[in-house]
Amino acid sequence: MRSTIFRNFVVRFVSLSILSLGLAQASGAAMIGTQQGIQSEARDARIMHVQAILSRTDVAEQLVLFGVDPAAVQSRVGNMTDAELLALEGGLDKQIAGGDAVAVIGVVFIVLIILELMGVIDIFKST
Amino acid sequence: MPASVSNYGPAPSLLELVDTPFYSQRQYECGPAALMTVLTVSGVETTLDAVTRQVYLPGRQGSLQSELLAATRAAERIPYVVAPALASLTGELAAGRPVLVLQNLGVSWAPRWHYAVVIGADKENEQIVLRSGTDERRVMRTALFLRTWKRSGFWAVTVLSPGELPADADRDRYVEAVAGLEQTGHNQAAREAWRAGLLHWPDDAGVQFGLANTEYVLGNFAASESLYLDMLKEDSSSLIARNNLAMTLVALGRNDAALEQIEMALEHATGSPLLEILQDTRRITLDSMQSTVD
Numbered sequence: 001m002r003s004t005i006f007r008n009f010v011v012r013f014v015s016l017s018i019l020s021l022g023l024a025q026a027s028g029a030a031m032i033g034t035q036q037g038i039q040s041e042a043r044d045a046r047i048m049h050v051q052a053i054l055s056r057t058d059v060a061e062q063l064v065l066f067g068v069d070p071a072a073v074q075s076r077v078g079n080m081t082d083a084e085l086l087a088l089e090g091g092l093d094k095q096i097a098g099g100d101a102v103a104v105i106g107v108v109f110i111v112l113i114i115l116e117l118m119g120v121i122d123i124f125k126s127t
Numbered sequence: 128m129p130a131s132v133s134n135y136g137p138a139p140s141l142l143e144l145v146d147t148p149f150y151s152q153r154q155y156e157c158g159p160a161a162l163m164t165v166l167t168v169s170g171v172e173t174t175l176d177a178v179t180r181q182v183y184l185p186g187r188q189g190s191l192q193s194e195l196l197a198a199t200r201a202a203e204r205i206p207y208v209v210a211p212a213l214a215s216l217t218g219e220l221a222a223g224r225p226v227l228v229l230q231n232l233g234v235s236w237a238p239r240w241h242y243a244v245v246i247g248a249d250k251e252n253e254q255i256v257l258r259s260g261t262d263e264r265r266v267m268r269t270a271l272f273l274r275t276w277k278r279s280g281f282w283a284v285t286v287l288s289p290g291e292l293p294a295d296a297d298r299d300r301y302v303e304a305v306a307g308l309e310q311t312g313h314n315q316a317a318r319e320a321w322r323a324g325l326l327h328w329p330d331d332a333g334v335q336f337g338l339a340n341t342e343y344v345l346g347n348f349a350a351s352e353s354l355y356l357d358m359l360k361e362d363s364s365s366l367i368a369r370n371n372l373a374m375t376l377v378a379l380g381r382n383d384a385a386l387e388q389i390e391m392a393l394e395h396a397t398g399s400p401l402l403e404i405l406q407d408t409r410r411i412t413l414d415s416m417q418s419t420v421d
Binding site for chain 2: 030031032033034037038046063065066068069072075076077078079081082084087088092093095096097098099100102108
């Protein structure tokens with residue numbers, strides 16, 4: 001319980017510091033950035049940049065919730081591009097995470113549960 | 128597998144970067160180990176623990192692709208995602224750079240995602256050599272390697288030092304990669320990379336624009352002014368160049384010249400998606416004139 005409260009506090013703190021970092025970067029707004037300029041729709045890129053600044057907070061929170069040391073989060077999100085931040089927003093769990101873990105997901109999981117309930121397997125029992 | 132993917136390309140038929148260091152992975156930490164390998168080859172001095180801290184995601188028991196790219200930028204290097212073809216890998220190997228790849232060693236419905244580093248290719252014997260997991264020298268049949276690589280969408284990244292160009296010299300991929308470095312604030316490294324790009328593509332507006340913007344951020348306004356003027360010499364209708372030229376002139380304290388430029392841009396901006404930004408620039412210019420008078 002106590003650690004949950006602490007974790008929430010840390011998440012808020014990290015969010016705030018990162019949000020202010022993003023806003024600082026957004027000033028000088030009338031310069032057109034390279035990424036913005038090389039895209040055909042510069043205005044879209046500008047909107048994307050503002051969205052990315054906001055999504056940085058979300059991604060930072062998710063990183064902490066997924067076990068990243070809060071002290072390392074700033075550097076991790078700070079080195080992501082707008083496009084990368086937007087791709088991760090709200091979906092750290094949906095991304096490919098290379099790490100050799102064999103993930104049993106979705107339908108396979110449901111099939112396993114049914115088999116378990118039917119008594120065909122006992123994969124979920126802890127002995 | 129289409130021939131465009133499985134072709135070895137023009138590189139020598141037998142390649143192996145035998146001096147590539149090996150970092151044996153800990154459980155679930157193939158991402159940190161693979162990244163450590165390619166960063167070290169690129170001359171980055173770091174430790175496996177430091178890299179793990181940058182890219183390992185405990186809650187997912189793995190590492191995300193975008194985090195590998197971000198950590199490469201943090202090391203002042205350019206993460207260059209190569210084109211999806213075997214020839215991209217052999218091209219980089221021939222240039223002395225190993226390539227980090229994402230493979231799915233399982234199947235699509237029960238994936239086992241794995242990062243490894245390609246260090247060699249043997250066309251005659253149809254083999255790929257990797258630093259992989261706890262295997263210092265893993266040899267895979269090329270056909271099997273391609274199947275495991277295909278499942279990741281042929282994702283592969285090579286680490287360039289600022290100033291180095293990728294073997295395939297693909298302009299769009301290079302500009303994208305360096306713009307990412309610039310967007311994340313690594314301006315010194317980005318400047319060096321844009322300069323190298325400009326030597327290779329001297330007339331490319333995207334590369335000129337990138338260098339000009341980086342010089343601006345670094346406070347070298349005279350340098351960025353002359354680069355924007357180069358762009359306008361090639362294409363006098365470039366609104367992005369004229370907008371940023373005006374901002375540069377403001378920074379140089381030449382408000383009258385800035386106003387002249389931004390008005391010229393606005394004359395040709397009817398219906399342009401940039402209109403809003405150009406108007407902001409005009410306002411900033413007028414504010415600057417005002418505060419100079421005060």
